Amino acid sequence: MTSTESVWVVDDDRSIRWVVEKALEKQGWQCESFANGESMLRQLEREHPTVILSDVRMEGMDGLELMQAIHSRHPELPVIIMTAHSDLDSAVASFQGGAFEYLPKPFDIPEAVELIRRAVEHAQEQRTEQTASAPRETQEIIGEAPAMQEVFRAIGRLSHSNITVLINGESGTGKELVAQALHRHSPRREHRFIALNMAAIPRDLIESELFGHEKGAFTGASGQRSGRFEQANGGTLFLDEIGDMPAETQTRLLRVLADGEFYRVGGHTAIKVDVRIIAATHQNLEHLVREGRFREDLFHRLNVIRIHIPRLSDRREDIPRLLEFFLAKAADELDVEAKTLRKDTVDFLCSLPWPGNVRQLENTCRWITVMASGREVFINDLPPELISEEQAEQASSHWVDGLKQWADRELTQGHQSILDTAVPMFERTMIEVALKHTAGRRxxxxxxxxxxxxxxxxxxxxLDMNEAGDED
Structure with a gap:
């Protein structure tokens, strides 16, 4: 980087300005900081920086208003928005306001420096995209974890696109919620969002559900029926669990994606539609392609942009906010007072594996709202299966603790070469258990x-175990 490249920092927090300014100067960039947007705009009349880094929440002109004023004069100027409000609305509003990047607080200085470095390179190439504001989210997606911030960024970047998106993640992670957000922040938001779960539809009815049917097309088809493609015309069709789609339906879907038209079941007239496809799966589609269970050409049609939704166990820092949100939601639905979790209860819930992900957490909050006796929730008030699950986790690691205690005792008693004792014991145990699981088949x-x-x-x-298992 050359010393002619300059970065301006706008934040009403003096400590943030100081820390960022020092970090940028170490990179060889010229840096100037401002306590508010108004003073920065006055300076912008006389000078032109390479990149602007601005907080979103400030007294007077906020960061989004400032960014709009900047882009009205210098549309090519990259603006990075900082915010302590790490939610989807902030991310989408930032990107749709024309932000080059979105930086949630608190952030690591190396992360901020790398974003600014990219913005400087972007400015040198003078590439820009000016976007407009979007409506606020009607259903909140909560996530401060880095993996969820990546999801927010993806939604923001795709906000003016009709491109096909493939969402992957485990069951219960919120794939449909992300699909709805993609639709609501897209040019198609005034049209319908139609969802269809491939795994929930009987195999012989999937094509009728997707493409509709004519009267008499099959037994029970007493009249003409529009399918989901027609219902979603102009809008978005969300195909959940796409990996469960039958092979023959995959072929028909491929033709629709290629030609933009289809025939109803039993029909002879081509129907043209304009539909954006968002697909989702918990399966590994590449693996299904290798096994011949999913068409490779359809996979490439769907896999234009991929968004990965993390497991709840990979974003544990979001669990306290999710608990608060779902408890309030359950209380509102049931018209009762919201429960309050003790800190040790929250810590306990944060430590669980949550194989059912966010869906399991939400259902747990409903259970707590109905079944917990008092307003304040103790660990013993939680569903019994959660407590036993934690006990099972502890039991599975108990052997390690026991081994540590044995080793400590042996060494305390002055024994040496303890591996000569421990390793044969360990191997004998493993062999005995493995032979038990295979009915003695070595x-x-x-x-x-x-x-x-x-x-x-x-x-x-x-190990003198010659009687163990058969010789097969």
């Missing part, structure tokens, strides 16, 4: 242990 047990059959046979002899 070949299969060796596979479970990750050994070759000859290695297992040798170990059995070394």
């Amino acid at each position: 070949r299969d047990a060796a596979l479970l242990l990750g050994w070759g059959r000859n290695t297992l046979t040798r170990k059995i002899k070394e």
